[in-house]
Amino acid sequence: MAPENKIDKEKMVVVEGSYAVAHATKVCRPNVISAYPITPQTHIVEDLSQFMADGEIPNCEYINVESEFSALSALVGASAAGARCYSATTSQGLELMHEVLFNISGMRLPVVMTIANRAVSAPISIWNDHQDAISQRDTGWLQLYAENTQEISDMTAQAFKISEDKDILMPSMVCMDGFILSHVYEPIVLLEQDLTDEFLPAFEPEHVLDPKNPMSFGAFADPNYYTEFRYLQEQAMQKSLKKIEDVANEFYDVYGRYYGGLIDEYRTDDADIIIMAMGSIIGTIKDVIDKLRDRNVKVGLLKVRSFRPFPVEAIKGALKDAKVVVVLDKNISLGLNEGALFTETKSSLYNTKLDMPIIGYMVGHGGRDIKVDLIEKIVDDAKEVIKTGITIESQFTDLKEELL
Amino acid sequence: MKSLLAPGHRGCAGCCDAMAAKFTLMGAGEDCIVINPTGCLEVMTTPFPETAWDVPWIHSLFENAAAVGSGIEAALKALGKKGNTKVVVMGGDGATLDIGMRSISGAFERGHDLTYVCIDNEAYMNTGVQRSGATPFSASTTTSPAGKVSFGNDRPKKNMPAIMVAHGAPYVATTSIGYPKDMINKVKKAVDIEGPTYIHAHAPCTTGWGFDTSKTVEVAKMAVQTGLWPLYEVEEGEVTKVRKIGKNVKPVEDYLKMQRRFSHLFKMEGGLEEIAKIQALADKNIEVYGL
Numbered sequence: 001m002a003p004e005n006k007i008d009k010e011k012m013v014v015v016e017g018s019y020a021v022a023h024a025t026k027v028c029r030p031n032v033i034s035a036y037p038i039t040p041q042t043h044i045v046e047d048l049s050q051f052m053a054d055g056e057i058p059n060c061e062y063i064n065v066e067s068e069f070s071a072l073s074a075l076v077g078a079s080a081a082g083a084r085c086y087s088a089t090t091s092q093g094l095e096l097m098h099e100v101l102f103n104i105s106g107m108r109l110p111v112v113m114t115i116a117n118r119a120v121s122a123p124i125s126i127w128n129d130h131q132d133a134i135s136q137r138d139t140g141w142l143q144l145y146a147e148n149t150q151e152i153s154d155m156t157a158q159a160f161k162i163s164e165d166k167d168i169l170m171p172s173m174v175c176m177d178g179f180i181l182s183h184v185y186e187p188i189v190l191l192e193q194d195l196t197d198e199f200l201p202a203f204e205p206e207h208v209l210d211p212k213n214p215m216s217f218g219a220f221a222d223p224n225y226y227t228e229f230r231y232l233q234e235q236a237m238q239k240s241l242k243k244i245e246d247v248a249n250e251f252y253d254v255y256g257r258y259y260g261g262l263i264d265e266y267r268t269d270d271a272d273i274i275i276m277a278m279g280s281i282i283g284t285i286k287d288v289i290d291k292l293r294d295r296n297v298k299v300g301l302l303k304v305r306s307f308r309p310f311p312v313e314a315i316k317g318a319l320k321d322a323k324v325v326v327v328l329d330k331n332i333s334l335g336l337n338e339g340a341l342f343t344e345t346k347s348s349l350y351n352t353k354l355d356m357p358i359i360g361y362m363v364g365h366g367g368r369d370i371k372v373d374l375i376e377k378i379v380d381d382a383k384e385v386i387k388t389g390i391t392i393e394s395q396f397t398d399l400k401e402e403l404l
Numbered sequence: 405m406k407s408l409l410a411p412g413h414r415g416c417a418g419c420c421d422a423m424a425a426k427f428t429l430m431g432a433g434e435d436c437i438v439i440n441p442t443g444c445l446e447v448m449t450t451p452f453p454e455t456a457w458d459v460p461w462i463h464s465l466f467e468n469a470a471a472v473g474s475g476i477e478a479a480l481k482a483l484g485k486k487g488n489t490k491v492v493v494m495g496g497d498g499a500t501l502d503i504g505m506r507s508i509s510g511a512f513e514r515g516h517d518l519t520y521v522c523i524d525n526e527a528y529m530n531t532g533v534q535r536s537g538a539t540p541f542s543a544s545t546t547t548s549p550a551g552k553v554s555f556g557n558d559r560p561k562k563n564m565p566a567i568m569v570a571h572g573a574p575y576v577a578t579t580s581i582g583y584p585k586d587m588i589n590k591v592k593k594a595v596d597i598e599g600p601t602y603i604h605a606h607a608p609c610t611t612g613w614g615f616d617t618s619k620t621v622e623v624a625k626m627a628v629q630t631g632l633w634p635l636y637e638v639e640e641g642e643v644t645k646v647r648k649i650g651k652n653v654k655p656v657e658d659y660l661k662m663q664r665r666f667s668h669l670f671k672m673e674g675g676l677e678e679i680a681k682i683q684a685l686a687d688k689n690i691e692v693y694g695l
Contacts, residue, residue: 031482032475065471066510073468073507077439077475081460083482085475103464106480155466209476211435211489216455225452260418 006256007150007248011189017149017181018043020188021088021114024156026051026401027196028112031083031203034074038093038336039126040178041116045088068093072100074380077261079109080217082210084203087111090178091118091132098136105140105172105233107218110163110164110203111171113141117179117279117330118178119366127367128178129280129330135305136398140233142172142240143308145278150188151259152176155305157191158247164203168240172234175307177280179367189257192256199254237309244306262311264303265318267293271300272323274384276315276345278304281328281363281370283377288375299379306342314346317348328370332362338394357385374398406458408434413456414448418617420607420624421445422495424523425582428494434459434521436490437476441469441499443524444530462485467503469493470511473518490595491518497538498528501562512571512600519594519601521610522564525609532664533612535554537562540632542678543665545612550668555678560685568602569638574603576638581608582624586635586647593637606633614664626659632694649695656683677689 005020015023021044025033052062061078065071068089075085089097094115115133118123124378133143144159146152152174159172176182207215221229227341245261252258267289271358277283282303292299302318304311319325329339336343342360349358361378366371373396385391408429415422422443429436438461440446444601446463449456464472473493480486495504500522512552527545528534535548535557544556568576575597579587594601608615608623615623627633628647635647657679660666669675689695 032478034475034478051470058483059484061482063473063474063478063514066506066513070468070474070507070510073464073471074475074478076464076468076474077462077477078482079475080477081437081476081479082485083475083479085479099465100468107464107639161448209437211437214460215448216457216459216461219450219452219455220447220463271454380524 003252003258005258007189012187013190014185014187015190016043016183016185017152017176018183019047020149020153021156021176022047022051024153024191025086026057027191027193028157028160028200029084029202030057030086031063031085032063032075032078033172034065034071035087036065036068036071036089036093038068038090039090039341040118040182041090041093041114043182044116066094066303068096069100072097072104075111076100076104076107076109080107080209081109082203082205082208085111086113088114088116090116091120094132094136094337095120097137101136101139101141106229108169108236110169110173112159112163113171113173113264115173115175116178116182117175125366126201128180129163129365129367131176131331133173133175137308138172140170140237141308142306143175144168144172144260144306145304146176146181147259147280147282149181149184149302150257151187153191154251154255154257154259157196159250161200161247161250162240162243165243166206168236168243170236170240175279180280182252191350195254197353199251241292241309241311251401260303260305262306262314264305265302268300268302268318270298272298272386273326273379274300274302274319274322276302276304276341277328278307278341279330281330284370284372285375288372289356292376292379307341310344310348314343315348316354319356320354322356324385325356326378326382327358327360328363329360330364342394357388357390359385359392362394362396363398368369368398409449410428410456410458410459410596415444416611416617418688420525420581420608420609420620420640421448421523423620424447424521424605424607425494425583427584427587428492428521428603429459429592431588432490432492433593435488436492436595438462439464439469439476439491439493441495441504442466443496443499445496446492447530466499468507469495469499469504469566470508470520472488473548474511474514475608477516477518479517492595493518493520495520495522496530497522497526498536499516501537501564511600512568514572514601517598517600518551519591519603521591522602522604523607524604525607525612526561529609529612533643538564541682542669544668548691550672555672555675556668565638567602569641572641573602574599574640576622578606578633578635580606580628580633581633582628583635590637612665615662617676623662626654626662627671630656630659631690631695632656632659634689634695636693643693646693649690653690653695655674
């Protein structure tokens with residue numbers, strides 16, 4: 001059973017999601033922040049800039065770089081020199097960082113970066129979907145997805161703790177839906193400095209660029225050695241599965257707030273239909289589930305917090321009694337006609353004794369609103385699948401026929 | 405003086421990179437951190453699990469060494485570890501004039517306290533002699549080969565030092581591995597100046613240019629003595645020092661003859677006119693810098 005959240009209403013303030021992230025980053029005591037503005041991430045780095053201008057982040061250097069490519073490149077050096085490092089980006093900016101993403105995870109540098117998820121061009125779109133981060137899924141970064149502004153704030157501190165663990169040392173993307181969470185004002189409890197200091201100790205790397213003890217970083221590895229580096233990265237990813245859960249519990253112990261570990265479940269105990277999704281759509285789905293439960297539809301939710309590492313065992317455990325699984329994806333792997341969460345969930349269940357039908361829907365691309373009645377219609381489809389089996393495995397939905 | 409680049413690296417005999425790295429370290433001293441973009445120097449000095457570097461060293465990517473250096477400098481400051489530690493980037497001409505240009509421009513505009521040393525062997529030597537923005541006029545490379553209707557690379561070298569001067573760098577200098585003292589002293593001067601400083605070191609490559617492995621220094625000196633590679637310093641935007649050639653100036657022909665990459669100019673019809681164009685470039689340098 002998930003512990004009950006103890007949110008102190010006296011401490012609640014109404015802030016923008018971006019401010020919540022910037023504030024969380026500040027109390028995590030970063031040493032180097034580098035960033036390049038890009039919608040809808042910009043408010044985060046603006047708020048951090050203001051904190052710097054007001055002298056509120058001690059022992060920190062803020063670098064206004066000339067591109068996202070250099071934003072992350074600067075953190076390669078800064079992290080290797082022993083600094084706790086932070087950046088934020090989205091969409092094209094994240095895609096521009098692609099090569100550096102591999103570099104950071106390969107050098108085992110525990111950088112934390114917020115992604116205000118946004119569609120990728122062309123056509124250009126500044127609105128939310130998950131294509132940007134999903135397209136970087138194989139870069140060796142942890143990917144955690146938040147449901148609301150409270151969670152994105154708290155997840156930021158959790159990410160530093162997970163990434164900097166000596167057994168892990170893998171970077172993290174902390175993903176929030178662009179605009180939907182980055183620009184929304186909600187009442188939340190901001191992270192407190194004293195509690196955060198207790199939760200998150202200073203980053204103490206074992207390997208540092210230090211003239212007193214010279215080391216070489218990023219050496220050239222021929223075929224005799226490269227494979228082992230990749231293997232060790234994957235081992236660290238596998239270890240992070242437990243670490244993510246442990247840190248969620250440690251966070252609860254200090255702050256009294258919990259959102260699930262690798263996944264979270266909502267009304268799944270007796271559910272025939274389980275909907276899987278990530279990010280801010282979770283709130284809408286919960287409302288639909290409450291409504292349908294009133295009509296005795298046995299439907300529940302599996303919220304995926306950690307997309308990387310992919311929580312295969314946790315997902316198998318949560319789905320084992322479902323009669324049908326519905327996966328909603330705000331992304332598509334072009335050429336497969338499937339979203340990534342759908343594909344990977346199917347893949348997780350193959351070669352197991354679980355054999356329930358799984359259907360996938362690609363929704364909300366480029367910021368299209370996902371409405372309650374759309375999810376209700378999808379649940380109706382799922383009911384039909386229980387009765388008659390799968391007719392369409394994966395599909396776009398809510399298409400405007402007149403544009404096709 | 406102890407060498408901070410260990411022998412036993414995998415550079416070619418007569419390798420210009422090894423010399424350039426060694427001279428740079430002699431100027432920077434042991435309290436430095438080196439950033440090295442992709443290229444021969446990186447590959448030949450750090451085949452895992454070996455390293456030739458006796459200073460902290462990092463390779464990240466081809467195009468981001470200056471940004472990585474920015475981050476290291478920022479981290480040292482934030483952590484209160486800056487002290488006297490020098491941040492030194494050593495990049496080849498491809499990593500500097502071409503793919504790394506944006507990152508260098510950003511780092512210099514932001515005024516990070518680092519020294520960037522470009523080791524210019526005038527083409528992509530690590531991958532087999534392809535042209536770069538630093539390849540000189542009429543040089544034959546594998547991607548700008550001389551042929552029936554071509555004399556090779558049809559553009560002059562990009563004037564990188566001038567671009568760095570335009571960035572407002574407090575110190576920009578050209579040097580050559582043919583003049584070790586000149587190079588060591590300029591690096592020493594650069595690292596002691598606060599802010600972003602730039603040194604462009606001419607570095608003939610025995611393999612890529614096609615000359616005997618014993619001739620690296622001789623070829624390097626000849627580039628300077630013809631006026632093709634002037635050695636000068638620019639402080640706060642003003643040329644403050646120039647290495648004079650005086651009466652000892654050599655014709656470019658003598659320099660070109662030493663190298664396979666220009667050999668077509670001596671065989672092809674019209675080659676002499678091309679050599680005259682190269683001589684004009686040298687003459688211009690002699691005039692502009694008062695060599």
